[in-house]
Amino acid sequence: MKNSKFYLLLMAICFLVSCSKDDDSTDKIEQDPIIGSWETIKLINESGISSTSIDCDQRVIYTFSANNTFSASVHNIKESDSSCYINQTVAAEWKNTVNKYAFKIISMTDTDTQEVETTSDPAFLNLNISFSKDKATFTIINNDSSKVILSRKN
Secondary structure, three states: OHHHHHHHHHHHHHHHHHOOOOOOOOOOOOOOOOOEEEEEEEEEOOOOOEEOOOOHHHOEEEEEOOOOEEEEEEEEEOOOOOOEEEEEEEEEEEEEEOOEEEEEEEEEEEOOOOOEEEOOOOOOEEEEEEEOOOOOEEEEEOOOOOEEEEEEOO
């Protein structure tokens, strides 16, 4: 009788263990939607007039990393041959606090002269940002009501 209770108890334990949740996933932290590379695709001025024709000197590519840093490549037109090239790079930090984004520029480098300018103001700049439902674009709404719309590159 003792043996049958032991086997019954062993079977019950096996049953409970085998029926435990099969989900091996741990709590997954959703990646911030801003992480990745983005390019300016549309500008809307404070009067509401929009332009989808982005000139070279308006072209900026942003790359946001999971470690809360980002870089920006600012383009310009080369005078010698009128080609579009990166004339400035920006190193910065970003943070997201309950879908409010803040940015702080650390340094800017002129690619022509290799001069590095570091910022003396350590404050973060808060910007209003809204993402499209599919997270393929986001809009920066400036204080003067102008907007910059960016599209995911990767």
